[in-house]
Amino acid sequence: MSDAYIALADGRVLEARTRSPGRTRGELVFTTAYTGYEESLTDPSYAEQVLTFSYPLIGNYGVRSERFESETVQPRAAIAREFTDDVAEWLDGEDIPAIDHLDTRELVTTVREEGAMACGIAAGEDVTPEDAIAEMEACEPMSDHVDIGAGVSVAEPELHEGDPAGESDVRIALLDCGAKGSIIESLNERGADVHVLPYDATPEDVSAVDPDVLFVSNGPGDPENFVAAKTVVDVFAGELPLAGICLGQQIVASALGGDTEKMTFGHRGVNQPVKDLRTDRVVMTTQNHGYTVADPGPLEVTQINVNDDTAEGLEDDDLGILTRQYHPEANPGPHDSLDFFDDVLAMADSTTEITAD
């Protein structure tokens, strides 16, 4: 007898083993990352999703909070072929259902062919397949989570001061739509002060911190629902240098007249190849997204995904805009694109010089 079930939107119910009990639902997605489970499980971009690891053994180097990207576990549930006890105990302590001992190859293949889909999980003593089906049937599409930012953003502004040993003295206003901690750290360690503002900050809130750069973070859900952030971008484009990562790129493009669309199953992993069209250089990148910029509006697409040609980098040298669809901060993943943060800070410095002249 199984003690866990996952019901899929395509009508199937799979049996599994409970590692952390509970009933929940969410959008079923997978990551191909083979390390970095602590970072992925604490990445706020996974809110309202059920995260499947395609790598079969998750937890083999323990669980350490230094590697967390936020204070809590973010997906609604986690699935692997095999979780170690360390990970199972962590997720249980956080009340996040976790299941293993199922064929994750089949799950991943299903999502790859049919797309990210609603699923329901029922795990623990006395659960039935019907419990999982009821959860799946109550699962809302991602775009219906219209205020998803509220659950992952700071409630009040916070100042994260830059390292005095860092070279930059740039002041950044970061719209926190669900920011990974290592984005803030990447800026701080270069010396930049980061004013973290709520996802629904107004243009006046941004002006109040008198920033040199406006930075829009990563985050969960459909970018079109981040209405306040789009207004802020629209107001400051051309006035301040603008940067964004992942959801941030999508919000910037959409705010300036472009458009986003949902991908079939997205990009989630640590070996996504990205080509810079200006230099022809290819780097390996960390990714976690289910939407993409379909129309960049007035921005130039300067980087593309080698696998499917989707927009990975947008720029406008005159307006001072620089965004990435992938995660230059890594954590987990390759450090090939850390220089993005240097480029953002350099953009601020050069704009300051232009203004001073």
Ligand SMILES: NC(=O)CC[C@H](N)C(=O)O
């Ligand atoms: N990592 C992110 O910022 C994800 C952005 C957006 N929620 C998407 O899935 O495309």
